[in-house]
Amino acid sequence: MKLIIAIIKPFKLDDVREALSDVGVHGMTVTEVKGFGRQKGHTELYRGAEYVVDFLPKIKLEVAVDDGQLEPVVEALTSAARSGKIGDGKIFVLDLLQAIRIRTGETAADAL
Amino acid sequence: MMTSTEHGRGRVLEGPGVRPRLLAGVAAAMLLGAQSAFGADTANSGDTAWMLTATALVLFMTIPGLALFYAGMVRSKNVLSVLMQCFAITGLMTILWVVAGYSLAFEDGGSVQRFIGGLDKAFLAGVTVDSLSGTIPETVFMTFQMTFAIITPALIVGAFAERMKFAALLWFMGIWLFVVYVPVTHWVWGGGWLGSWGIHDFAGGTVVHINAGVAGLVAALVLGKRNGYPTTAMPPHNLSFTLMGASMLWVGWFGFNAGSELAADGTAGMAMAVTQIATGTAAVAWMLSEWLSHGKPSVLGIASGAVAGLVAITPASGSVGPMGALVIGAGAGVGCFLAATRLKRAIGYDDSLDVFGVHAVGGIIGALLTGIFCAPGLGGIGFGEGNDSISSQFAAQGVGVLATVIYSGVASFVILMITSALTSGLRVSDDEEAEGLDLTSHDERGYIL
Numbered sequence: 001m002k003l004i005i006a007i008i009k010p011f012k013l014d015d016v017r018e019a020l021s022d023v024g025v026h027g028m029t030v031t032e033v034k035g036f037g038r039q040k041g042h043t044e045l046y047r048g049a050e051y052v053v054d055f056l057p058k059i060k061l062e063v064a065v066d067d068g069q070l071e072p073v074v075e076a077l078t079s080a081a082r083s084g085k086i087g088d089g090k091i092f093v094l095d096l097l098q099a100i101r102i103r104t105g106e107t108a109a110d111a112l
Numbered sequence: 113m114m115t116s117t118e119h120g121r122g123r124v125l126e127g128p129g130v131r132p133r134l135l136a137g138v139a140a141a142m143l144l145g146a147q148s149a150f151g152a153d154t155a156n157s158g159d160t161a162w163m164l165t166a167t168a169l170v171l172f173m174t175i176p177g178l179a180l181f182y183a184g185m186v187r188s189k190n191v192l193s194v195l196m197q198c199f200a201i202t203g204l205m206t207i208l209w210v211v212a213g214y215s216l217a218f219e220d221g222g223s224v225q226r227f228i229g230g231l232d233k234a235f236l237a238g239v240t241v242d243s244l245s246g247t248i249p250e251t252v253f254m255t256f257q258m259t260f261a262i263i264t265p266a267l268i269v270g271a272f273a274e275r276m277k278f279a280a281l282l283w284f285m286g287i288w289l290f291v292v293y294v295p296v297t298h299w300v301w302g303g304g305w306l307g308s309w310g311i312h313d314f315a316g317g318t319v320v321h322i323n324a325g326v327a328g329l330v331a332a333l334v335l336g337k338r339n340g341y342p343t344t345a346m347p348p349h350n351l352s353f354t355l356m357g358a359s360m361l362w363v364g365w366f367g368f369n370a371g372s373e374l375a376a377d378g379t380a381g382m383a384m385a386v387t388q389i390a391t392g393t394a395a396v397a398w399m400l401s402e403w404l405s406h407g408k409p410s411v412l413g414i415a416s417g418a419v420a421g422l423v424a425i426t427p428a429s430g431s432v433g434p435m436g437a438l439v440i441g442a443g444a445g446v447g448c449f450l451a452a453t454r455l456k457r458a459i460g461y462d463d464s465l466d467v468f469g470v471h472a473v474g475g476i477i478g479a480l481l482t483g484i485f486c487a488p489g490l491g492g493i494g495f496g497e498g499n500d501s502i503s504s505q506f507a508a509q510g511v512g513v514l515a516t517v518i519y520s521g522v523a524s525f526v527i528l529m530i531t532s533a534l535t536s537g538l539r540v541s542d543d544e545e546a547e548g549l550d551l552t553s554h555d556e557r558g559y560i561l
Contacts, residue, residue: 044347046412047466048453051345 001096001108002070006061007035007089008081013059019080020063023072027112031060039087058089064099066109156247162376163252169367170259174266175202177360181419182270184353185412185465187346189548190274191558197269197278201285205262208289210236213261214254216290217297226305229298246374256371257297264293264320270465271328272335272538274346275545278553280535284527288327292523296323296516310496311512312486312505314383315372317427317479318516325472326517327524328463334528335538337462339545351411358415362391365422369429379493383429387422390441394421397445405453413449420448420470424478427509431482433491440481444474476513483509 008016013030020028034055041054065073074091082088099111179198183191205213215233222230233239236254243250265285272281297319299306306318313319338346348354369387373380398417403409424444425437432440452469463469483506486492499505532538539545544552551557 044345045406045408045410046347047416048406048457049342050406051347053345 001099001112002065002067003094003096004061004063004065004070004073004077005092005094006063006077006081007033007058007091008061009083009087009089010057010059012081012083012088013061015080016061016077019076020073023076024069025063025065025073027063029062031062033058033060037087037090056087064096064112066112155244155249156375159247159375159377160249160252162380163248163256163371163374166367166371167252167256167259169364170256170263170371171202173361173364173368174259174263175199177357177364178263178266179357180353181357181361181415182273182354182465184350184355184357185270185348186273187548188349188559189550191349191550192554192556193278193549194269194273196554197281198266200278200282201266201269202262204282204286205265205289206258208286209258209261210254213289213294214257217257217261217294218302220303221298225303227298228295228304229302248374253374256374260316260320260368261289261293261297264316264324265289267320267324267467267471268328268331271332271463271467273464274549275335275338275539276331277535277538277540278549280531280538283534284331284531284538287527287530288524291527292323292327292520293319296519299515300512306512306515308498309508309511310498310505311508312431312482312496313427313479313512314430315369315426317423317475317482318512321423321426321471321475322479322513322516323520325468325470325475326520328467329461329472330521330524331528332461332463332468334525338464339542341462342457342460348412351415355411355415358418361422362418365391365426369426372430379430382433385434386429386432386437387425389434389437390425390428390444391418391421393438393441394418394424394445394448397421397442398449399445401446401449416452416466416470417445417449420444420474423448423471423474424481426475427479428482428485431486431493433485433493436481436485436491440478440485443481444477447477448474472517476517479509479513480506483507 006016010032017028035058036054036056039056041052041056044051044053061077063073063077070093074093077091098107100107101111175198176195179195182198183194186194212231212234214236215231216229219229219232221228239250239254241249241251245253265288268285268288269281295304298304300311300313300319301307311318340346365387366384370380370384373383395414395418398420399409399414402413421441421444424440425432428436428440448470451473452466455473456463456466456469461468484490484502486495486505487502488494495501495505496508499508528538540549540552
């Protein structure tokens, strides 16, 4: 099993959710985060005091998948989240040791 | 809930025998009207009705107007502390005003009348249901003035926001009321020495704004900068609050300025008109200044501009005309913009919410321009007693400004020193400041999301 962590632009969330659903992913966790990579921040101004804000709002998406699903899911995620402009985000793939469905106790692939 | 009086009043116009009762009522009203015109044995109901309303409007300026205006400008971890400070000051000043503040401000001080009033009306002794002050009940006058005594110290809160000990704040404000606000009020409105200069200060440019503004600067300097200022970003956490607060201040200020006529008449009407004109103009002026100098207009800017206009028109509201108000508004909008943005950063003090930049500077601009635009040739009502030209009126205004600046500055400093001794320091600890006053001073969170 693999855990996919994707940092994406917030307005892309709906597109990504739909694309993942199309490849059979029906569960995910979403967090509002701040971050930056190559995308520059912006300047805010309050009564003459200028602040450069490096951190930009992003969405972090976490999805657990079976090894067989990994490639199609990453492919779907990448095309849905891409806008072509700097700041589109990144995808990280981690090895997932175990997954458990709390209600039923099912493990591994049955829990996904 | 219907009281028996409301119930009774409603019944008068129903049922048989209405016409004789109506006629009797009309006759009584005419007699009352005649009585008031001849020098009140009873209060003028029009004046009283307006002043009751004006009093409520001015209280509304502090809670929640000023409270929200300031609360939105601090960081979220300190939102409650600002609201609490404004609310607590409201309660505290209410008590102190009726105990002795009102008497010392407005009563005759006998041998020291030039500087302070007497204690004849301490605990509001002699102020009864029937007491009159001009054409309104004295209770209304007293309460109206109380709302001024409430908002003036509350204004200072902005200068040391996010770092002052709550207990120290209460001590400071309580002492400041008696040592600074009450005497200056007495000098300008209570028969004291500034009155003899023929100064035009209709609603408190000196008494309220320069007073509070200078005290704010002194406090900001004494308490020192917030940790991390100016390199750490401390943007306002909720400008929606700030704009809503500014709006409430704008509306409430009609009570502040037009109410200072203490009557419902043409002067009050003009005061309302010039207040609106100056404020709208100042808002636009600040907005344009910011647009030109930084490239975009901002919500904080336009809200601040409006408040600057309100402050500047305060001393002028009883003596200038509409076009004078336009100039005063424009001057305040641009002048306070420069003070709050350029001056503050040039000198480097941390007046968190620009109490000096807006209230002191705006008050000074307004007080001085009043000296010019009260001139009949410029649409004003004329010069104050003893003055016969713009230059002499301007000089008189200058005396009022200087006296307030010097006295408030020095006295506020001394009071801060005394308070510091009473509370073992004015500032919260660095840890408390970092965590936020809401949690550390009040055990509460402003936002539980």
